[in-house]
Amino acid sequence: MDQLAPTAQYSPYLFFSAEEWAKFRADTPLTLTGEEIKRLRSLNDPVDLDEVRRIYLSMSRLLSAHVEASQLLASQRRVFFNGKGVSKTPFIIGLAGSVAVGKSTTARVLMELLSRWPSSPKVDLVTTDGFLLPNEVLRRENLMERKGFPESYDVGALLRFLSAIKSGEKDVQAPLYSHLTYDVVPGAFTTIDRPDILIFEGLNVLQTRHLPPDGKFVPFLSDFFDFSIYIDADEKLIHDWYIARFMRLRDTAFRNPDSFFHRYSQLSEGAAQAIAEGLWMNINLRNLRENILPTRPRADLILRKGADHLIEEVALRKL
């Protein structure tokens, strides 16, 4: 895994081929069917039962060990907190990676697998796009070309959300985004009620910021994570997936007159492709290079995909 480990001897990771990684699944049962997986995958993502067997079952086993250990620790700590109103807190998994790398599919497959553990944990999934600033604000601040960059999110709202979840609060609201209108949906929320596990997925969830010199408490989103995963691939591959997805959407979702991108469904193939290339080059590739890829070494687990979207290599943090 040269790309990940140019100085392997100093790397905090251990690296595994997909085949080596698959062996760790041991006797973890396969609890999903092929039909269920089809339902969970996004456009252009070919994940199937073989991939679940090869990659996801070992991941499920590892996460199960982490969740169990953290629940044990939490129950022992509660002895100290007794009477101070500290309630059970969810185990939070952060999931990061570029636009179009396939975060949503991985998040949905993981959610289903984890919720089928024998203890039947309650697993919820929240994506950070709901915390983007509304287009009206992005336009005013000249940030429409920066959608997905750290400054395009309401970071205060993200931190308040995770803090409320981690404090074990009941009925915490997360705002919703629509890919159809390309905007947050005014007044629309999903309610998260004390899950056992929360998967928190988005481009920038592993981002850091400069800390204020006065020592004030300013957490990073990742301070609330119990485990973090980064989905990785060569930028050339992610480019191809982005363009292919855009062209598929042009024949499907963009046909809807309510779609923000509806005008692109009327363009010639060449003109639409040029638009997609522009969006990739000017927004998503820039964001990947400047903000997302630099957070990769902060993840506990890195899943590296090959040309066919299948995971070829896995890096697990050892330190």
Ligand SMILES: Nc1ncnc2c1ncn2[C@@H]1O[C@H](COP(=O)(O)OP(=O)(O)O)[C@@H](O)[C@H]1O
């Ligand atoms: N313009 C769009 N119209 C409809 N769906 C979209 C559009 N852009 C992205 N999506 C869908 O939104 C989801 C999230 O996409 P993205 O943020 O690129 O993350 P990822 O590809 O890593 O899951 C995917 O399921 C994708 O297919």
Ligand SMILES: CC(C)(COP(=O)(O)O)[C@@H](O)C(=O)NCCC(=O)O
């Ligand atoms: C909505 C997104 C920023 C992803 O948000 P996330 O859920 O990762 O916070 C992204 O899918 C997007 O729309 N990017 C803007 C550039 C583009 O249209 O491709």
